[in-house]
Ligand SMILES: Nc1ncnc2c1ncn2[C@@H]1O[C@H](COP(=O)(O)OP(=O)(O)OP(=O)(O)O)[C@@H](O)[C@H]1O
């Protein structure tokens with residue numbers, strides 16, 4: 001079976017610094033796939049490479065059987081891949097409604113765009129009240145909602161989410177993740193979710209990858225990763241009491 | 257008040273100052289549009305105005321076309337020129353240090369100036385306007401329709417631009433690209449093409465300014481030098497604020513004309529910069545600028 005998106009051996013640089021050191025992974029149609037990693041692991045760089053903001057030096061990204069590495073971002077989004085960038089990146093002086101409408105910039109089916117706008121307001125009711133205010137005046141959580149809504153407005157086949165939980169209260173994180181699951185269930189939208197918050201991400205992900213220093217070091221289904229000792233210890237901060245004595249002298253990750 | 261200085265003269269000065277200020281304001285608006293969209297300061301903006309006036313001169317005087325048709329053609333030709341300038345030259349140095357873009361646009365201005373004197377000669381030219389002969393008398397105050405037409409045109413142009421930015425797809429895309437270029441790219445907005453359209457738009461606006469200026473102050477290849485005053489206007493307005501640019505222009509126009517009449521010789525030409533200094537000392541961010549950028 002071929003996957004909706006296949007990333008093969010990409011290497012991406014910032015000047016002379018190699019940020020991604022040959023990463024490969026697959027994304028299947030309709031799934032939520034998560035990539036977990038600590039600060040500086042290269043998560044954002046992977047999403048930038050897929051969405052065309054950065055070009056990989058080597059390797060390929062194929063989407064629906066077509067090579068998209070080195071394509072410009074405005075063409076990638078037209079193929080059906082929308083990015084919700086790290087730090088939201090809204091248009092601060094435009095209204096919330098205008099921000100959302102710009103998400104549908106590539107579309108010309110005005111009626112459907114209008115009904116999708118209603119759908120976004122239904123997912124995020126608190127945005128409706130602030131629809132005519134400038135997006136720059138929203139709280140961090142509301143801005144994250146606008147960023148997700150704006151990506152939805154393109155009716156993408158894949159949404160790339162870069163740390164949606166960043167800086168949000170646990171309650172808001174829960175709410176946002178419920179919406180992410182709903183988006184995935186309601187319209188079968190495939191989701192690539194990059195996170196540091198392994199706990200929430202693995203709760204919702206069908207499949208997960210663990211990224212360290214620009215390399216994928218582990219891959220498994222969401223539930224399986226949740227059960228793995230290394231993941232529990234290093235990403236969830238849970239230490240199993242029973243093996244503590246053994247762990248003390250053997251405190252290293254098994255994949256190294 | 258001095259003997260002959262009457263209310264009528266004051267009103268005339270007011271209208272004339274407003275009109276000249278509108279022209280500064282429109283050129284300043286061009287600076288701001290290009291700066292906001294692409295972070296390039298186009299020091300050739302005054303020269304674009306000058307070229308626009310000469311192109312209109314060719315259509316209207318040399319080819320003998322109808323004034324409005326000639327004006328429309330000049331705007332189209334100059335818009336194409338502005339867009340091409342971005343595509344062929346400016347776009348290539350995006351990402352280089354600010355100094356390179358500054359030098360580049362200054363160089364472009366010099367080239368436009370010498371190009372104009374090669375094509376149209378160094379002498380001054382007039383451009384007739386359909387409002388030349390019309391004079392309005394209100395309560396004994398004689399107002400030239402040329403000046404009033406400038407006010408009306410500027411007002412209409414501002415309303416048009418406002419509507420364009422708020423309600424059209426391209427206008428919204430321009431705003432998006434100027435607020436967050438990366439995000440605009442990710443929305444599928446062809447940012448490069450949008451930036452070129454901004455150049456086209458500000459060249460078109462500059463052309464209208466030039467055509468309005470021509471009847472009140474003959475044009476020659478050095479007319480573009482008022483770009484410097486327009487630049488001061490843009491800074492006064494907060495460089496980045498579109499209403500600020502127009503208000504800054506009007507402020508300079510008014511102060512210039514009034515100081516020419518009520519103040520000793522010599523103040524007229526420095527007035528713009530005295531105002532600029534005063535504004536920058538009192539409100540470093542400009543009249544309409546955002547507060548709290550950088551402390552050092
Ligand atoms: N603009 C840049 N210039 C140079 N190096 C960079 C730049 N951005 C990121 N890097 C480097 O690339 C590596 C990967 O960065 P990336 O932003 O992809 O990490 P991340 O996993 O998204 O981290 P975080 O969780 O903090 O967002 C890091 O080592 C970082 O130092």
Ligand SMILES: [Mg+2]
Pocket residue numbers: 043044045086162163
């Ligand atoms: Mg990141």
